[in-house]
Amino acid sequence: MLTDQIAKLIEQMLEESGGALDLQRNEMAQSLGCVPSQISYVITSRFTPERGYLIESRRGGGGRIRIIRKQMHKNEYLMHFFHAIGNKIEEREALAYLKNLADNDIITEREAIIVSNALSTAALSPVTPEGRGVLRAQIFKHVLLSLMQ
Amino acid sequence: MLTDQIAKLIEQMLEESGGALDLQRNEMAQSLGCVPSQISYVITSRFTPERGYLIESRRGGGGRIRIIRKQMHKNEYLMHFFHAIGNKIEEREALAYLKNLADNDIITEREAIIVSNALSTAALSPVTPEGRGVLRAQIFKHVLLSLMQ
DNA sequence: CTTTCTTTGACCTTTACTGACTTTAGTATA
DNA sequence: TATACTAAAGTCAGTAAAGGTCAAAGAAAG
Numbered sequence: 001m002l003t004d005q006i007a008k009l010i011e012q013m014l015e016e017s018g019g020a021l022d023l024q025r026n027e028m029a030q031s032l033g034c035v036p037s038q039i040s041y042v043i044t045s046r047f048t049p050e051r052g053y054l055i056e057s058r059r060g061g062g063g064r065i066r067i068i069r070k071q072m073h074k075n076e077y078l079m080h081f082f083h084a085i086g087n088k089i090e091e092r093e094a095l096a097y098l099k100n101l102a103d104n105d106i107i108t109e110r111e112a113i114i115v116s117n118a119l120s121t122a123a124l125s126p127v128t129p130e131g132r133g134v135l136r137a138q139i140f141k142h143v144l145l146s147l148m149q
Numbered sequence: 150m151l152t153d154q155i156a157k158l159i160e161q162m163l164e165e166s167g168g169a170l171d172l173q174r175n176e177m178a179q180s181l182g183c184v185p186s187q188i189s190y191v192i193t194s195r196f197t198p199e200r201g202y203l204i205e206s207r208r209g210g211g212g213r214i215r216i217i218r219k220q221m222h223k224n225e226y227l228m229h230f231f232h233a234i235g236n237k238i239e240e241r242e243a244l245a246y247l248k249n250l251a252d253n254d255i256i257t258e259r260e261a262i263i264v265s266n267a268l269s270t271a272a273l274s275p276v277t278p279e280g281r282g283v284l285r286a287q288i289f290k291h292v293l294l295s296l297m298q
Numbered sequence: 299c300t301t302t303c304t305t306t307g308a309c310c311t312t313t314a315c316t317g318a319c320t321t322t323a324g325t326a327t328a
Numbered sequence: 329t330a331t332a333c334t335a336a337a338g339t340c341a342g343t344a345a346a347g348g349t350c351a352a353a354g355a356a357a358g
Contacts, residue, residue, distance in 0.1 A: 001211040003314060025337060035316055040338070045313085060323025063336040092312095110296075114260060117295035118267045122198065123288045127276060135275045139288075142272035146262050150356095152304065174347060184306055189348070194303085209313025212346040 002034055006042040010067065019069040043067070050084065050093060052100040075148055077106050082144045088133030094119045094140055107147065115143055151183055155191045159216065168218045192216070198294050224297040226255055231293045237282030243268045243289055256296065264292055 009032075013021050029036040047053040047067055054068040072080060081097050095116055102112040117123060119140060124132045158181075162170050178185040196202035196216055205215040221228055230246055244265055251261040266272060268289060273281045 001314075026335085036337075037317075037339085038315065041315070057337060058323075059321065059335085059337040061325070061335045063323075065337075111260060111263060113295050114263065114292050115267070117203075117291045118264070118288050120291060122204070123291035124284070126280060126284050126287055131275060135273070135284075138275055139267050139272045142266045142269060143263055146266040150304075175345085185347075186307075186349085187305065190304075190306095206347060207313075208311070208345085208347045210315070210345045212313075214347075 002032075002038060003042050003045070006032065006034075006039065007046045010042070010047065014067065014069055019071070020066065022064045022066050024064055039065075048096070050100070051096045052104070071104065074106050077101065077104060078144050078148050082141055085137050085140055085144075087137060089137045089140060090133060091119065091121050091136070094136060097140075115140070118143075151181075151187060152191050152194070155181060155183075155188065156195045159191070159196070163216065163218050168220070169215065171213045171215050173212065174214055188214075198291060201294070201297075203294060219294055219297040221297070226253070227293050227297055231290055234286050234289055234293075236286060238286045238289060239282060240268065240270050240285070243285060246289075264289075267292075 006028075010021075010023070013023070023039075025036045025039045029039050032038075043055060043065065047055060052070055054070050056066040056068070058064055081101070084097070098107070098112040098116050101107045102109050107115075119136050121132065124135055127135055155177075159170075159172070162172070172188075174185045174188045178188050181187075192204060192214065196204060201219040201221050203217040203219065205217075207213055230250065233246070247256070247261040247265050250256045251258050256264075268285050270281065273284055276284055
């Protein structure tokens with residue numbers, strides 16, 4: 001899938017540049033053989049604040065899109081997500097949060113796997129779809145709390 | 150029976166791929182001459198967590214269904230607990246199990262804390278008291294499965 | 299005969315992708 | 329300086345391509 005390729009490319013560029021990079025939308029689209037809005041799509045769907053990225057951009061001649069992977073400290077992270085969760089949360093959002101926590105060494109990979117399974121739709125299947133999001137948020141928050149000192 | 154054929158095919162594919170495979174529902178349905186929902190039926194009725202399988206999926210263009218087989222025999226200890234849990238479980242029982250798992254270094258102290266919080270009555274408060282035990286069992290089982298190789 | 303399992307199809311939700319149109323910033327020109 | 333031109337990126341609605349869900353009909357088992 002195109003989206004995955006582009007996301008992978010951007011991640012790789014971020015890795016090489018140490019967490020912040022500038023790219024040009026048209027240029028990248030051309031070199032990948034896709035329409036420019038595809039780049040926008042990838043950025044808005046994959047490099048979200050939830051996953052720990054900041055986006056800045058500038059239009060006009062010589063425009064650019066800047067992608068920054070932001071770093072925080074442990075409790076800050078935990079608090080950030082605690083608040084971000086809100087009243088209910090979908091599985092894919094929760095996964096994004098967990099990946100972010102693991103990537104930043106707030107939790108281990110194994111812990112991320114454990115929690116993601118605890119929050120999975122499959123695990124919460126006894127509850128109605130409407131209730132699930134609320135329950136997932138509740139559980140996730142309790143887990144995050146247990147990780148704060 | 151169609152279901153058995155499909156199940157056999159998937160098992161065979163799992164064998165060849167070494168325990169984890171991606172398939173496309175529509176594609177497989179077409180090549181077998183059945184409706185796509187038949188594939189879903191086989192997966193939900195045969196490749197359940199109880200039998201040691203984990204399912205993930207993604208929709209949209211180029212979507213997929215991922216089936217992962219856990220090797221039960223390598224996880225006798227975890228399987229023991231898996232079966233002991235039954236259909237529902239009280240919080241204090243779950244805590245006892247977790248302590249046991251931690252004491253035997255199957256999980257870390259921290260992991261035990263995380264899971265105990267996820268299974269706590271507080272975390273599961275959106276659910277009725279009757280439903281809680283069932284849900285707790287379901288979540289616990291999924292967590293145990295995720296710990297198996 | 300009843301219950302449980304299988305099969306189907308209609309309808310729903312999510313995700314990917316595109317293109318036309320809008321907005322913004324820099325550059326050249328009157 | 330004010331104005332037009334050009335080269336970006338932003339937006340958003342529409343289309344298509346998946347998988348999910350569920351109820352109902354049919355088949356098999358007990």
